[in-house]
Amino acid sequence: MQKLFFLIAAGLTLNVSAQIYKVKTTNVSFYSKSPLEDIEANNKSSVQVLNTTTGDYQMRLTIIGFKFKNALMEEHFNENYMESTKFPNAVFKGKIEEKVDYEATNEQAVNVSGKMEIHGVTQDVKIQGTIKKVGADLVLNAKFKIKVADYGIKVPSLYVKNIAEVVDVTIDSTLEPFQKK
Amino acid sequence: MRYFTLISALAITCSSFAQDDLLSLVEDKKDTKPEKVYATFKTYRLGNALTTETVKAKHLDFRISHRFGNIYDNTLQNPINSTFQTFFGFDGAEDIRFSFDYGLTRNVTLGIGRSRANSLLDGSVKWRILEQTTNFSMPVSVAYFGDVGYTHKTVNSLYQGVVKDFQTNELHRFNFFNQLIIASKLTPWLSLEILPSYFHRNFIPERINKKDLSEDQNGLFSCGFGGRIKLTKRLCLIGDYFYNFSPFYVNNADVFNPLSFGVEMETGGHVFSLFFTNASGLIENNYLTSTRDSWAKGQVKFGFAISRVFAL
Numbered sequence: 001m002q003k004l005f006f007l008i009a010a011g012l013t014l015n016v017s018a019q020i021y022k023v024k025t026t027n028v029s030f031y032s033k034s035p036l037e038d039i040e041a042n043n044k045s046s047v048q049v050l051n052t053t054t055g056d057y058q059m060r061l062t063i064i065g066f067k068f069k070n071a072l073m074e075e076h077f078n079e080n081y082m083e084s085t086k087f088p089n090a091v092f093k094g095k096i097e098e099k100v101d102y103e104a105t106n107e108q109a110v111n112v113s114g115k116m117e118i119h120g121v122t123q124d125v126k127i128q129g130t131i132k133k134v135g136a137d138l139v140l141n142a143k144f145k146i147k148v149a150d151y152g153i154k155v156p157s158l159y160v161k162n163i164a165e166v167v168d169v170t171i172d173s174t175l176e177p178f179q180k181k
Numbered sequence: 182m183r184y185f186t187l188i189s190a191l192a193i194t195c196s197s198f199a200q201d202d203l204l205s206l207v208e209d210k211k212d213t214k215p216e217k218v219y220a221t222f223k224t225y226r227l228g229n230a231l232t233t234e235t236v237k238a239k240h241l242d243f244r245i246s247h248r249f250g251n252i253y254d255n256t257l258q259n260p261i262n263s264t265f266q267t268f269f270g271f272d273g274a275e276d277i278r279f280s281f282d283y284g285l286t287r288n289v290t291l292g293i294g295r296s297r298a299n300s301l302l303d304g305s306v307k308w309r310i311l312e313q314t315t316n317f318s319m320p321v322s323v324a325y326f327g328d329v330g331y332t333h334k335t336v337n338s339l340y341q342g343v344v345k346d347f348q349t350n351e352l353h354r355f356n357f358f359n360q361l362i363i364a365s366k367l368t369p370w371l372s373l374e375i376l377p378s379y380f381h382r383n384f385i386p387e388r389i390n391k392k393d394l395s396e397d398q399n400g401l402f403s404c405g406f407g408g409r410i411k412l413t414k415r416l417c418l419i420g421d422y423f424y425n426f427s428p429f430y431v432n433n434a435d436v437f438n439p440l441s442f443g444v445e446m447e448t449g450g451h452v453f454s455l456f457f458t459n460a461s462g463l464i465e466n467n468y469l470t471s472t473r474d475s476w477a478k479g480q481v482k483f484g485f486a487i488s489r490v491f492a493l
Contacts, residue, residue, distance in 0.1 A: 020203070020206065023207075047207065049207050056203055059204075060208070070492045071492075072240060072490050072492065075219055075220050075237075079220045085315070085369050156415075158449075180206070
C-alpha cells in the first residue's frame with residue numbers, strides 16, 4: 001500500500017514538472033503574392049501547446065477560421081481549394097531541436113521539425129522561429145513558406161496568375177502556463 | 182494488488198497518451214460551437230428560382246440575364262424550319278434583365294433591376310433569417326425574399342384587351358412578391374430547396390381557364406422546388422420547378438408551370454448559369470403568371486445569367 005502511494009506521488013510530481021503552455025492570443029496569417037493579386041488571410045482561432053520539458057510543440061488550426069478581406073475569396077478558399085468540409089483542420093506536431101532557456105527574456109532562435117498536415121496530406125517540415133519570455137508567458141514567432149502543390153491543393157491553370165505557388169505563413173502567438181483542471 | 186497494477190497501468194497509458202497528443206490535453210471539446218454551412222448554392226439564383234445565398238457584405242452582384250426565343254415549337258406550321266430560321270431561338274429575346282444586388286450586411290441584400298418583359302422595374306430585399314449548421318443542429322437555412330414590381334409600360338398596353346370602364350390608376354402598375362426560401366446542403370454535393378411564395382398583382386386583365394372556367398385572381402400561392410448537384414468544384418447541375426396552386430393555373434391549356442434544367446459554372450469572380458426553360462420571364466413577378474409555353478410542346482428556351490461580384 002505504501003508503495004502505491006509512493007507511485008502516485010511520483011506520478012504527480014512528474015506531471016507538475018512537465019510544464020505545459022497553452023495558446024493565449026494568436027494570429028496565423030498567410031500571404032500569397034502573385035502578378036494579378038495579393039491575397040492575405042488571418043486566423044485567430046488556432047490551438048497551440050508547448051511542453052517545455054520535452055520541447056514538443058503542437059498546433060491545430062481550423063481552416064474555416066481564416067478570415068479574408070474579400071468574403072467571396074474566403075468562400076472559394078474553403079469550397080474550391082482547401083475543401084474545408086472534408087479537411088476541417090491543419091495540424092502541426094513538432095519538436096524544438098535546440099535546448100531553450102524558457103526563462104530568458106531575449107529572443108532565441110529555434111528550429112522546430114515535425115509533421116505538417118494540410119488538406120489531408122502530411123509532409124515533414126522544419127520551421128524556424130523565435131521564442132522569448134514576457135512576464136509569465138512565452139512569445140512565439142515564426143515565418144515559413146508552404147508550397148501549395150505539396151499538399152495536393154490544385155490551382156487551375158486559369159488562376160495561376162492570381163494565386164502564388166508558394167505562400168508565406170506567419171505565426172504570431174503568446175502562450176500562457178496551462179493548469180490542468 | 183492486482184487492481185493496483187491495473188490502475189497504475191491505466192494511469193501510465195493515460196499519461197503517455199497525453200504526451201503524444203498535447204492538443205487533446207488543452208482543447209475543451211464543449212467550447213466548440215457548431216459551424217455555419219457556407220456556399221449552399223453558388224450564387225443568388227439557380228435557373229429561375231432564388232437561393233438562400235445572399236450577396237456578401239459590402240459586395241455588389243451585377244447580373245445580366247437573358248432568355249432567348251423558343252428552340253422548337255410544335256404549335257407552328259413548320260417547326261423544324263422555324264427552329265433553323267431563328268437559329269434555335271437565338272433571334273428571339275423573350276426577356277433581358279440587368280440587376281444590381283448589394284450586400285448591406287452578411288445576411289441582408291438589397292436589389293434593384295429592370296426587365297424587358299412587362300417593362301418591369303423592381304426593388305427587392307433578401308434577408309437570411311436562419312443559417313444551417315454543419316452538425317445539422319439547425320438543419321436548414323431560411324431566407325425571406327420580398328420584391329415590389331412597377332411596370333412603366335404605356336397606359337394603352339397596360340389596359341390592353343380590357344373594357345376600361347374605370348379610372349386609370351397608378352397603383353395598377355404595382356405587384357408584390359413574397360417568398361420564404363428554405364434550403365439545406367444535405368451533402369457537399371447536394372443542396373435542395375423549397376420556396377413557398379405568395380404573389381399579389383394590383384391589376385390583372387380578366388383571364389379564364391377554358392377547361393373549368395376558373396378565373397385568374399389577384400393573389401396567387403405557389404411553391405417552388407429547386408436543387409443543385411455539384412459535379413466538380415466549379416460545375417453544378419441545376420434545376421427548379423414552380424407549382425401554382427390557384428385553380429386558374431391548374432390544368433390550364435394556355436398557362437404552364439415554369440421548369441428549368443441546366444448547368445452552373447463558377448470561375449472565381451463570375452458565375453455563369455446556362456439552362457433550358459419554358460418560362461419567358463426572368464423574375465418571379467413575370468414568370469410565375471405569364472409562362473405560356475410548355476415543355477410538352479417543345480417550347481423550350483435557352484437562358485443564361487452572368488453574375489459578376491465586385492468587392493466595394
